[in-house]
Amino acid sequence: LSLAVSASAFKDDKDISADYAEAVAVLDGMGVFKGYEDGSFKPTGDITRAEVATIIYRIYTGDVAKSDKSGLYATYNKFSDMTGAGWAAGYIGYCANAELVKGYPDGTFRPNQPVTRQELVTFYWRYANLAGCDMTISQGASLAEYQDGDSVKPYAKEAMLWAVDTGLIRGVDANTLAPNSTASRAMAATMLYRMVV
Numbered sequence: 001l002s003l004a005v006s007a008s009a010f011k012d013d014k015d016i017s018a019d020y021a022e023a024v025a026v027l028d029g030m031g032v033f034k035g036y037e038d039g040s041f042k043p044t045g046d047i048t049r050a051e052v053a054t055i056i057y058r059i060y061t062g063d064v065a066k067s068d069k070s071g072l073y074a075t076y077n078k079f080s081d082m083t084g085a086g087w088a089a090g091y092i093g094y095c096a097n098a099e100l101v102k103g104y105p106d107g108t109f110r111p112n113q114p115v116t117r118q119e120l121v122t123f124y125w126r127y128a129n130l131a132g133c134d135m136t137i138s139q140g141a142s143l144a145e146y147q148d149g150d151s152v153k154p155y156a157k158e159a160m161l162w163a164v165d166t167g168l169i170r171g172v173d174a175n176t177l178a179p180n181s182t183a184s185r186a187m188a189a190t191m192l193y194r195m196v197v
Helices: 018-030 049-061 083-097 117-130 154-166 185-196
Strands: none
Touching: 018 185, 049 083, 049 117, 049 185, 117 154, 117 185
8 A cells, every 4th residue: 555645636625634644545545435426525524434444345355346345235134223324224234244333232323423542443453363363451551540531431452452452543732542432534544544455
């Protein structure tokens, strides 16, 4: 993968900070993380659970063609609220069946709900596991250095510990992880970039 980054073609390029620009440009160039039909990227906008399933599908399968095969998995429905999932049904169906994403205890996936930082990390952690990445966590690694480390939900603890230990995720400041805050599109791109490059 070449790290050479050309100027991006998003109409809101000026809103993509220097901290995120390379990640956005590289993943867009790979066809994994795309912008919207209006030509924008919306870097500070919340990323939804459906959008995360889509980028995980693309990076995991390598299927980034304009007319990708995701539609073949639209009927792989494990969730009760997929009727309104529309364009994302196949991506979610594939990822759910591959155990890359999971829904909620009530049987829903909530595709249009913004993903939290700990949900995003957990989705990426599952991808990394299945993709054969090194999942080693340093001995003595802990979330205790963050004042909100104990607010990480049980399902996300191992994933968050791995992400913090490897530098995949950073606190919003030196003392705060903000696991329940929503993740931005730029943050999601940067975390994925750190994993695959």
